[in-house]
Amino acid sequence: MSQYQALGGRILTKPFMVLGLIFAISLYFMFERFVTGGMGAVSNLNGGFAWGIWVVYDVVIGTAFACGGYALAIAVYVFNKGQYHPLVRPAVLASLLGYALGGFGAFFDMGRFWQFYEIFLPWNWNFNSVMLEVGLCVATYILVLALEFSPALLEKLGHKKLLKLLNKVLFLFIALGILLPTMHQSSLGSLLIAMGHKVNPLWQVMHMQPLLALMTAILMGFSIVLFEASTVTVGFKRNSETHMLSGLGKIIVGLLIAFLVVRFGVLTFQGKLGLIFAGDFASFMFILENILFVIPLIILLSPQRRAQGSKLLIAGVCLLLAGSLYRFDAFLLTFNPGLGYNYFPSAPEIMITLGVIAFELMAYILIVKLLPVMHREEHA
């Protein structure tokens, strides 16, 4: 008997239909974007802000939200923390959906979507390009995630032989599934280097971009596991997984301290500490962002608070906000391409992103109800 179970239950619940409605509205704007009007008709993208929320939210932040599978894989398979194993499969599903839809987001944003395949042709490759690394690596990782998740489908369909074969080689894909996000999540930071002066000095740390991006990605990965596990516990009325989550809280503390040390160390080294208190918009955002990093640190430092589900959830949400804000700040909010350029996403642009998120949530709900994803409870 499998350790995992499908949750079952009615599919067409009210929340599911609300999500469906949001998705349906976004389809209208997608039609406008791809068929009748083009990108300019639905978005506020312009010559200075070539990347808006489709890149920065859907891809740069969305894939960090989808790092749960990656973070857990590091804990379980690299540091041999087997006790977190029950959390892995739902996290891999969330990662698969998050990354797949990050891929869709990239497609909406692709100005010349009809020839997207040009990036996969080796004779076109520019090995100096960070974007090349991101594109190829994310595409490969989506396939790896699909393979990592496929046992759930194979169990459901009863393909015993194929399942056995897959399990024999799965370790290879797990290893790849740790390497690939390490590569492209750090590269998402490297994208900022080439933007030079357009990135605010508090975020433009040049060589250290990849390290900071990677650390926030792993932090957000663990946080999303905290968040998902707590939400699923409440939403699907399952037993609490707090005992497992408090251990994750401890890992987050270590990582968070390392991140803050590196970040402030770099700013000190580059002589930018004064900018934090400059009193302008960037300094305000920087302080806000770091408050959101420090709150979870304070919460999680105490073993008592780590044992409380509600405190873990607050810490997780704070960290997700902090990590998102870190990326929003660097890529959009304090991004300054020069005089005369402004950007705020248009309503259709936001609707398309919301539609993508709604679709992701619908797929998650559908799959955990139909396929053996959640760990079987000991006394249900």
Add this chain to the structure above:
Amino acid sequence: MKRRNFLKTSLGGTVSAAAALGGTVFSGTAQARANLEPAPEAVGMLFDSTLCVGCKACVTKCKQVNDMPPIIEGDHTAWDSARDLSGDTLNVIKVYQNGNRATKDAEIDGFCFEKRSCMHCVDPGCVSVCPTTSMQRNPITGIVTHHPETCIGCRNCMVGCPYNVPQFQYNEVFGQINKCQMCNQKGVERIDNGQMTGCAEVCPTGATLFGPRKLLLKEAKQRMAVKKGDIYQYPRGDISKPDNYYEKEVPDYKQHIWGEKEAGGTNVMHISSVSFDKLGMPPLSERSAPSVVEGVQHTLYSYLALPALALAGLTYTVKQNTSDHDDDDGGES
């Protein structure tokens, strides 16, 4: 057993963590490459803001050569109202104004004109960031060209350009990136045919001067060396074979040739009597951003050595740790 497990875990953990994080940390101290040097026969333009009278003949000529429609604003159909570069405008003239705008080329209470078009960087950001090699720097002439046939429209060139030069045609479903290619793109090839750029050809005052980068740089330095108010022979057209010269008093030049050194230098250089930050030029240091980012990328990914090493370490560790869990129905995921 416990001890063995401990050793395995710490070994494997160390290897992969070191490979994963160490690579990025290492890049902090890695030697990035130097800025690229100007191409051997680099051609460019010298824009002298003090000579520009704002007639915008260059804007019109540019649209003719590149077969692009004028931007019409309101009822003003008599002239091209383009205010900035766009998918349909590769060259614009902008105006600087201050106070009562009484004196040309004065920073205070004055005005002047500034040209915006591709600077044809010596170490171009757009070329460095493009994943599909759709931006290319000609190895001989240094001209930066765009090749839409392989472009996926990721627009990294736009954010990677310090001057916001590459522009996407947002208002078309099947749009493309456009930028000045110094009139030498396929089907135009003015430079290859011994002609000069359209904008330089029609410029009545020689404010836009075409020619080899070396000669242009020399010319700019010469102008700066002349005392303010002295008479100087200003050439028009192509500096290597000027159509003609005319005499004019030398203005109060700022001692700064924009593009001599900025971010590795540019083939299109500007001189002016109003400082460049007022004319909207970006705050650039001499080091080019591509030289930094390529240093990081090549430290991490050269021959895929670090990723391969990390993968080997990870595979070993994961293999060890998955056999530890050992569940009957598999289900590692």
